[in-house]
Amino acid sequence: MVLRGKTRTRFSVQADYEVSTLSRVLELFSVRGVPYYNMSARQTDNGQQWIELDCSDVEDQNTNLLMNKIRQIVTVRAVRVETLVLAH
Numbered sequence: 001m002v003l004r005g006k007t008r009t010r011f012s013v014q015a016d017y018e019v020s021t022l023s024r025v026l027e028l029f030s031v032r033g034v035p036y037y038n039m040s041a042r043q044t045d046n047g048q049q050w051i052e053l054d055c056s057d058v059e060d061q062n063t064n065l066l067m068n069k070i071r072q073i074v075t076v077r078a079v080r081v082e083t084l085v086l087a088h
Contacts, residue, residue: 006086009058013051013070014078017043021075025051028069034062048077058083 015021022041029036038054058066063081070079 007057007083008086009055009063009081009083011051011053011055011066011070012080012082013076015049015051015073016075016077017047017049018075021049021073022051024073025053025070028066029053029055032062032066034058034066 013025026039034055036053036055039052041049041051043049063083067079067081070076
């Protein structure tokens with residue numbers, strides 16, 4: 001269930017640093033037509049990378065599907081999803 005205009009979902013991905021990981025993650029959102037309004041990616045000192053994408057109004061089934069698809073990427077170590085309901 002989605003409350004249109006009232007939810008924000010953040011996908012946080014921890015992965016081994018590999019050049020193609022970011023493009024693989026972004027492709028999953030593109031293929032499913034799920035736009036993100038903010039994206040950040042950074043490499044850590046220990047050879048890992050963090051990728052965070054903020055989306056609005058993502059359906060629950062799309063959230064679960066994306067999370068499971070991201071986990072299938074070989075370099076991914078962890079995925080966390082947080083959905084906030086905004087007060088208007």
